[in-house]
Amino acid sequence: MGKTEIGIGEVVRRSGVPASTLRYYEERGLIASVRRQGLTRVFAPAVLEQLALIAVCRTAGFSLDEITLMFSPDGSPSPNRAMLAAKADELDVTIQKLASMRDDLRHAAACPAPTHMECPTFRRVLGQT
Amino acid sequence: MGKTEIGIGEVVRRSGVPASTLRYYEERGLIASVRRQGLTRVFAPAVLEQLALIAVCRTAGFSLDEITLMFSPDGSPSPNRAMLAAKADELDVTIQKLASMRDDLRHAAACPAPTHMECPTFRRVLGQT
DNA sequence: GTCCTACTTCAAGTCGGCTTGAGGTCAAGT
DNA sequence: ACTTGACCTCAAGCCGACTTGAAGTAGGAC
Numbered sequence: 001m002g003k004t005e006i007g008i009g010e011v012v013r014r015s016g017v018p019a020s021t022l023r024y025y026e027e028r029g030l031i032a033s034v035r036r037q038g039l040t041r042v043f044a045p046a047v048l049e050q051l052a053l054i055a056v057c058r059t060a061g062f063s064l065d066e067i068t069l070m071f072s073p074d075g076s077p078s079p080n081r082a083m084l085a086a087k088a089d090e091l092d093v094t095i096q097k098l099a100s101m102r103d104d105l106r107h108a109a110a111c112p113a114p115t116h117m118e119c120p121t122f123r124r125v126l127g128q129t
Numbered sequence: 130m131g132k133t134e135i136g137i138g139e140v141v142r143r144s145g146v147p148a149s150t151l152r153y154y155e156e157r158g159l160i161a162s163v164r165r166q167g168l169t170r171v172f173a174p175a176v177l178e179q180l181a182l183i184a185v186c187r188t189a190g191f192s193l194d195e196i197t198l199m200f201s202p203d204g205s206p207s208p209n210r211a212m213l214a215a216k217a218d219e220l221d222v223t224i225q226k227l228a229s230m231r232d233d234l235r236h237a238a239a240c241p242a243p244t245h246m247e248c249p250t251f252r253r254v255l256g257q258t
Numbered sequence: 259g260t261c262c263t264a265c266t267t268c269a270a271g272t273c274g275g276c277t278t279g280a281g282g283t284c285a286a287g288t
Numbered sequence: 289a290c291t292t293g294a295c296c297t298c299a300a301g302c303c304g305a306c307t308t309g310a311a312g313t314a315g316g317a318c
Contacts (some may be wrong), residue, residue, distance in 0.1 A: 013296080018277080024277090038295085065274090084237050084238040085235065095224055096191075101186070105220065110211045118212065149306070150306065153306060153307090167313075168265065168312055168313065
């Protein structure tokens with residue numbers, strides 16, 4: 001495949017991630033440019049997928065360090081896998097909480113009780129914290 | 130109901146939230162002490178539930194300001210409800226992403242591909258960002 | 259009455275995750 | 289040749305969410 005390389009401007013346009021953040025991520029080792037053309041960074045299109053992945057991980061509450069560890073190309077092979085499984089378990093817990101919170105929010109939005117805390121349905125979530 | 134009031138020390142023990150954070154939350158208006166006994170704060174037991182709620186909201190990625198708005202006792206009544214519904218929708222999106230990420234993590238943990246990005250199954254999540 | 263312990267205030271510091279700004283490089287257009 | 293625009297580096301700044309530290313107070317045990 002020939003010239004599927006993209007510049008930082010295109011990465012910004014297609015990912016919505018600001019250039020400053022891209023440079024910062026590169027500095028932190030989360031992404032890498034395939035080469036430099038003069039000073040200018042040149043990226044592989046795959047960086048767009050990596051950025052999407054990073055965004056999801058951030059939403060999931062993982063720190064940049066954690067993300068680096070999880071997907072470091074050089075990263076330790078089997079600790080890495082164990083870690084991924086552990087993170088998946090963490091996510092399960094998080095998802096449970098969020099789902100019950102979502103339900104409670106919907107209830108609260110519909111519930112006529114003056115203060116949400118007085119509503120018994122609203123309290124379900126609190127037990128399992 | 131008589132003397133079900135609790136001191137900050139007990140709140141710390143039962144919630145796991147440090148006293149400094151409790152004071153900070155009070156300053157920010159996320160929680161309130163029912164009164165002061167001398168200088169010392171006195172809380173209603175309900176504060177424990179509020180703290181649990183705050184913790185879940187933080188996990189969900191909401192800022193302290195957002196949480197304050199969502200549950201402000203004084204808060205605007207109907208904007209508040211609309212906002213809760215909106216937040217529930219946000220949560221739906223987040224949950225979807227996290228669920229598919231969790232699945233992908235589990236797959237990645239089991240998958241023998243040398244680098245995760247090369248695995249087609251692992252790429253599912255990336256489309257819907 | 260004085261010691262301890264649990265609490266208080268207030269200002270300043272820390273940390274993660276970026277953003278901003280000053281000053282420089284480089285290729286293309288006119 | 290010169291300007292324009294997109295890129296660069298590096299240091300400093302900013303924001304949210306707390307934490308830390310110094311110095312003070314209040315109530316009970318002895």
